[in-house]
Amino acid sequence: MALDVRLINFITQELAQGIAKRLARLTLVLLCVALVSFGLMMASPIDPIDAYLGPQMAQVSPEQRELIAQRWGFDAPPVVQFSHWLRQLLSGDLGWSHVYNQPVSEVIGQRFQRSIALLGGAWLLSALLGFSLGVVAGAKEGSTLDKIISTYAYITASTPAFWLAILAVLLFSVFLGWTPTCCAGPTGILSQQVSLAQRLHHLVLPIATLALLGIANITLHTRHRMLEFMRSEVATHAFAQGASRLDVAWRHGIRHACLPAMTLAFASLGELFGGSILIEQVFAYPGLGQATVAAGLRSDIPLLLGIALFTALFVSIGNLMADSLYGVIDPRIKLGDL
């Protein structure tokens, strides 16, 4: 009994230490992301006031421009601007987006709600489909099924996302007319009134195109690991026990192929974010990706920094989840070791 209590104490202590270490690391990562994105925005040739004014640029006198600059704080040196932003962030305020004329946190919140459906759907689809295709292809090297799957994976792995999206729109939306060409719901209807079926209808094509790219990557890596495993001593031993190929792949292979697939799936979260920017652009889907593009083109620094921070946080949490899941699958890996 006493031993149990001590063991539990030890484990919780180790866990707490691990979590503290990770939090410290995460803070550092976020700070670096903020600094780099701020630096890049400062170096960008887009003038925030011109971008803000748009076509009315010519009607504004230099005095008025100065007033605007003062109002938004563009006249202060970059270090002051950044430290001002940081101080506000520490008090929980992400700032004001001048593009959407809304608090940044609200913009991200609204946009993320739509993006999470797209991202989550594409992520789940690519992870599950990619993994199963990889297992099937790798279980029997050189079979017809393996050849079909790997050919398909090689082709999609070398296809750019936006090009595929354009082709998909052309085929399914314009030519066949099965899916809508744009947006998250029918035009002319308030977003609150859009039904679930309509939402899904608008999501199908973006999710499919976004997932297609992730699938190829995960399939190829899973297949490779399966091939390796089927030649390993563990597999040979299982064959010696009279196991069929299916038995070996199902009972042993899947566990072994899980690790690389999971690493990739969680690591691809960042890629998925990048891909979603292009896909949302093509499908005119009003998600976080479009907000990112708008913030970049119109030099909306608080919004861009907010999105960058949020994305970094999202991806980091994904990686943390992958790390903690490793220990569940492979008993040789424990969270404390990482």
Place this chain on the structure above:
Amino acid sequence: MLTIEQLSLRLPHYGTGYAAWWKRSWATCLDNLSLHFLTGEVHALVGASGAGKSLLAYAIMGLLPASARLNGQLCYQGQLLDKRSQKTLRGRELALIPQSLNALDPLVRTQRQVAWAAERAGQSSGSARQSARQALDHYRLDTRAQQAYAHELSGGMARRVLTAMAHVSQAQLVIADEPTVGLDPHQRQRVLAALRDLADQGKTVILITHDLRHALPIADRVTIMRSGKLIETAPAHAFQGTGRSLTNAYSQALWLALPDNAFTLPKPCAASIADKAAGIKAQQEISVA
């Protein structure tokens, strides 16, 4: 029980560098082997590393790589062994205790793996679990070891798990590939005694080893192999004294080379071996200096 007739095995041997694209020669790994294994015997296959002992085991089990070229015949209980019959007999009639401890799946608990082996031998999942527990108990693995993963076991424990997996299949022919490597004398005795036990139950045990000394106490017959060729098959009791009843010079030399036998040799022979040993030692000392 098992008859091997004029078995030859060749494996492809590719050239190095760019030559690997077109140059392919064949390496003869087993050369015209004819052997007969009897029911209820422990038959030791002895030979140096690379003599083809393990390949013979894989040939019997039908686990050779697809590129291997096999000639000759294998007959198991009067039935010709081909790819298909090997597939049905594996695990039920033929069992292999592999040489490497890496053959245990690192991601699956011990007891579960043994239960899977029993299931593959045709048991239902419930009885498989039970016989796995019994087999592991039989090899004195406690509950903790049964619930452990492979990396948490010692070398001896892992060996015993592998033996238990062959045991649970109730196969009539058990091939043990170097089952005593890396074990202390006590553990080694245990593993060898377990194999003897299997033979006494009427099963056939093929014991593959490079150590004649450890094989002799439990073996009924011994086959000496050298670079893919069969040198001699002799009853275990032929290995005694000066090994006069052995017909082949290589097996005689192998027997006499055992450290215990250097002292029972006739004087001139012992002297020459002792001289040789002294010479080697002197050379080593010189090279170290």
